[in-house]
Amino acid sequence: MGDSRALRDRFQNALMGNYGVPPVAVVEGKGCVVTDADGRTYLDLIGGLAVSTLGHAHPALVRAVSEQVARLAHISNLSLHEPEVRLAERLLTLVGAEGRVFFANSGAEANEAAFKLVRKHAGADRSYVVAAQDSFHGRTMGALTLTGAPRARKSFEPFCAEVRHVAYGSVEELRSAVTAGCAAVFLEPVQGEAGVIPPPAGYLRAVREICDATGAVLVFDEVQSGIGRTGRWFAHQHEEVLPDVLTLAKGLGGGLPISACIGLGRYGAVFEQGDHGSTFGGNPVSCAAAHAVLDTIDGDDLLGNATKTGALLATGLAAISHELLAGVRGIGLWQAIRLTEPRARSVEAHAREAGFLVNAVQPDVVRVSPPLILGSDEAQSFVESLPALLTAAQTVLGDEVTP
Numbered sequence: 001m002g003d004s005r006a007l008r009d010r011f012q013n014a015l016m017g018n019y020g021v022p023p024v025a026v027v028e029g030k031g032c033v034v035t036d037a038d039g040r041t042y043l044d045l046i047g048g049l050a051v052s053t054l055g056h057a058h059p060a061l062v063r064a065v066s067e068q069v070a071r072l073a074h075i076s077n078l079s080l081h082e083p084e085v086r087l088a089e090r091l092l093t094l095v096g097a098e099g100r101v102f103f104a105n106s107g108a109e110a111n112e113a114a115f116k117l118v119r120k121h122a123g124a125d126r127s128y129v130v131a132a133q134d135s136f137h138g139r140t141m142g143a144l145t146l147t148g149a150p151r152a153r154k155s156f157e158p159f160c161a162e163v164r165h166v167a168y169g170s171v172e173e174l175r176s177a178v179t180a181g182c183a184a185v186f187l188e189p190v191q192g193e194a195g196v197i198p199p200p201a202g203y204l205r206a207v208r209e210i211c212d213a214t215g216a217v218l219v220f221d222e223v224q225s226g227i228g229r230t231g232r233w234f235a236h237q238h239e240e241v242l243p244d245v246l247t248l249a250k251g252l253g254g255g256l257p258i259s260a261c262i263g264l265g266r267y268g269a270v271f272e273q274g275d276h277g278s279t280f281g282g283n284p285v286s287c288a289a290a291h292a293v294l295d296t297i298d299g300d301d302l303l304g305n306a307t308k309t310g311a312l313l314a315t316g317l318a319a320i321s322h323e324l325l326a327g328v329r330g331i332g333l334w335q336a337i338r339l340t341e342p343r344a345r346s347v348e349a350h351a352r353e354a355g356f357l358v359n360a361v362q363p364d365v366v367r368v369s370p371p372l373i374l375g376s377d378e379a380q381s382f383v384e385s386l387p388a389l390l391t392a393a394q395t396v397l398g399d400e401v402t403p
């Protein structure tokens with residue numbers, strides 16, 4: 001016992017302070033349950049930040065990764081390999097359009113690729129890019145330039161490109177911001193880090209029309225919303241609006257690092273030899289993991305489960321009547337519990353004590369983004385526990401900290 005505390009102390013001394021010291025030291029997981037260093041178990045409703053599509057230690061993922069690492073772990077982009085070619089083909093089929101794919105390792109890198117792609121395509125006359133307020137596109141300098149969330153941006157100015165941020169969901173603001181001088185519009189079809197915010201009906205279609213009318217490239221950042229999270233392969237499929245460039249990451253590898261920047265139509269041909277690269281991007285092991293994820297989503301109807309269990313979760317949560325509960329918002333297995341006060345940190349802490357991992361994504365919003373294999377009984381157990389957690393969070397003393 002006490003191993004968690006000792007590990008946290010060592011973490012604090014050896015790792016940089018950018019994450020603080022996380023509260024749980026996880027040792028292993030199975031399905032949607034993880035075990036900490038003290039032997040306590042938790043229902044993982046964070047899913048590694050919408051990454052662990054198949055939960056933990058899923059046999060299909062274990063087998064695919066084990067077989068691939070035993071055969072060929074890495075070869076670099078100086079050679080090609082079949083798993084990456086087939087993965088690119090599969091993603092294009094899922095998107096349902098012609099195009100070409102670049103593989104990288106993280107969401108930020110996929111967005112960097114997209115940023116460079118639109119820069120090269122646009123030429124000097126189109127000097128700026130438009131993105132949304134409170135958006136999140138990653139932490140590298142380029143991706144951070146796109147990111148609208150003030151808490152991510154603060155301390156890192158000046159940025160390396162001109163990005164104009166408009167209110168998410170406002171067609172009028174977008175229309176006045178996107179002129180002939182605009183190179184591209186970067187948008188999350190559902191905002192994730194802002195607190196799981198779906199677009200107003202018709203918004204994505206209007207964005208598409210504005211981009212078509214002005215020649216701005218439309219980039220959808222589906223790093224968090226893609227790969228089944230919302231009950232469709234991609235969130236943009238709910239409105240049947242295709243972007244010009246699509247970025248994917250989190251859920252794609254089921255926990256192995258892989259991301260993709262997909263250029264549709266002529267945007268697949270913007271990069272020429274030497275324009276971009278990544279040493280690790282699209283490595284065979286991560287590609288094998290992605291195949292296992294796509295196979296299992298397909299074979300086990302996890303899109304159906306995201307819709308069905310997501311609806312169960314949403315209606316169960318929405319039926320709770322509690323002073324601290326302002327409402328529930330989300331789509332598929334991606335729900336935000338909105339609070340009437342900034343007590344998300346406290347709800348997160350009490351949930352943890354009760355054996356549930358959830359995430360205070362905003363001071364007054366708790367995010368639930370579990371594995372897509374979440375069972376209805378697991379969803380139900382959280383729904384039943386929430387009223388007591390809210391009450392505990394309400395009565396606890398102490399200051400709320402911004403997450």
Ligand SMILES: *Cc1c(COP(=O)(O)O)cnc(C)c1O
Binds near residue numbers: 111192221
């Ligand atoms: C998490 C996230 C990113 C950044 O991904 P990293 O893998 O952390 O670089 C980019 N865009 C969106 C929408 C995200 O949710």
